[in-house]
Amino acid sequence: MNEINPFVFGKAAEGEYFTDRQEDARRLNANLTHGINTILISPRRWGKTSLVKKVISGISNPRIKPIYIDIFQCKSENEFYHAFASTIIKQTSSKLEEWAEMAKTFLSRVSPKFSFGPDPMSDFSMSFDWNPKDDSDLDILQLPEKIAQKKNIRLVICLDEFQQIGDFPDSIKFQKKLRSAWQHQQHVTYCMFGSKKHLMEQFFNDKSMPFFKFGDMMFLKKIPTSEWVPFIFDKFKETGKVITMEQATKICDITDNLSSYVQHLSWIIWYKSGKVVTNEDIDSAVNDMLEQNRIFFQREVEQLSELQMNFLRAVASGITTGHSSKEVIKKYRLESSANVNAIKKALLKKDIIDIEGQAVTINDSLFKLWINRQQFFD
Ligand SMILES: Nc1ncnc2c1ncn2[C@@H]1O[C@H](COP(=O)(O)OP(=O)(O)O)[C@@H](O)[C@H]1O
Ligand SMILES: [Mg+2]
Structure with a gap:
């Protein structure tokens, strides 16, 4: 078996680590x-x-x-x-x-x-x-x-x-x-x-x-799933392990194709799994990754106002547009549509969200997942 780590993150991807x-x-x-x-x-x-x-x-x-x-x-x-x-x-x-x-x-x-x-x-x-x-x-x-x-x-x-x-x-x-x-x-x-x-x-x-x-x-756009899946599949194969196309696709879905997280999650799954990757390996790797980032995310949240956090909750749960509607404002306690605009501006400036056309996305896909797993409201 190859001794070399098949994945890289935290530094520039070069050579065989670079794809697409x-x-x-x-x-x-x-x-x-x-x-x-x-x-x-x-x-x-x-x-x-x-x-x-x-x-x-x-x-x-x-x-x-x-x-x-x-x-x-x-x-x-x-x-x-x-x-x-x-x-x-x-x-x-x-x-x-x-x-x-x-x-x-x-x-x-x-x-x-x-x-x-x-x-x-x-x-x-x-x-x-x-x-x-x-x-x-x-x-x-x-x-x-x-x-x-x-x-x-x-x-x-x-x-x-x-x-x-x-x-x-x-x-x-x-x-x-x-x-x-x-x-x-x-x-x-x-x-x-x-x-x-x-x-x-x-x-x-x-x-x-x-x-x-x-x-x-x-x-720069994200590397698409169609490029990541064969990359991940081959890296496992080259090192004597088996991951299915569906499982590799799941890595992309969870990380929302964010390059560094795709490589990071793949790495955790790779070192935790036996010869054949199980779905439990993937779940447990995701938990590890969330746990590794917990303190960082908590610190991030401390820098945000309650309203900004409420807004992120809405976006994380899948509401990417229409935040100024009465229902969304009420459900996520955003107070007013003037507030919604101010929140968007502030979060954009902090580089936490991105707005393309009308649609709001959270830049850090793992932060989004973490928000979704927190219980902020009853
Ligand atoms: N073309 C690529 N192929 C494979 N992995 C990549 C690629 N580009 C980036 N990555 C992954 O993303 C991580 C961050 O990449 P980097 O180039 O440092 O991003 P940026 O400069 O935009 O912050 C890398 O360490 C690597 O894990
Ligand atoms: Mg850079």
Whole structure:
């Protein structure tokens, strides 16, 4: 039997763990290799990072250099500049001397200093004195274009968790700076991706915002059951276990096809089951997964008002539209239709629900299941 875990979650799905997304991959690859800035949006854990990593690892043209930057940890403009400049320098030069030279040539105004870890070849951090009053931020934002010109290559800069910039102090002003520097760059293509659909759409789809129409907007969809079922079936088979198509379909139904939960639930079922998966294995795996997330969900609920929770109860029980009707308001104690609108807005902003047309969905399918199993009302 294969010793390798057949499923992966909590990190990007790569290689044989990656399934489907051929169309998305083709479109993203075409964009990024032909200089089209791209914005990729989906709720958390559907597969943005996995898709981008797959596409950039497949770029074989030596004149195109992809650079991946995760800005999740960045809390300010200053932190963004540090992450941006050091990753770009690190990934475009192979030798220590080259880093130093690059930094000296292109970042002269910020006087960069290097400090090294145990392996100086891959492990360094760069610090500089960034002063918002001079124009040194422009040096930093022009860095990729200058390096690309000097090395006669094209850079593809992928900025993961881009929604974070919405939390920076003076965010709009910062966005203006980025846009005005980046829109003129001829040798650099940007791919920005993130969750918080509501916020990302506001950045890129709102006429009054700096990044309005900055690039091609891609909305990632869920991987369909027809792709998941053979994937799950084969993974069990390859490792000497048997799961039926119906059981694999059930995994998709329970998780509502949310990529990370499909893989996670499959993993629990896989390690708990004997040679042949039983329906009891599936039920018990679902309970385990709910239990593992219980504290997290309880904390989530603590952040919500009673009315917001009542609304989620309605949605979780299958009422996706018509929340302002008298019956729904009464049954779920939503008080008034004005309240319903305010609740929707707040939950959208918190990235807990999504609204497509009129229909409301809860982003986290396991949270939905958990809500359904709680007894809030008599
Ligand atoms: N194409 C895919 N094939 C298989 N599993 C995937 C795929 N994309 C995502 N996943 C699963 O979902 C999890 C979250 O994916 P990730 O790319 O980190 O999502 P996001 O960046 O949208 O939050 C992965 O760890 C993996 O379990
Ligand atoms: Mg991600």
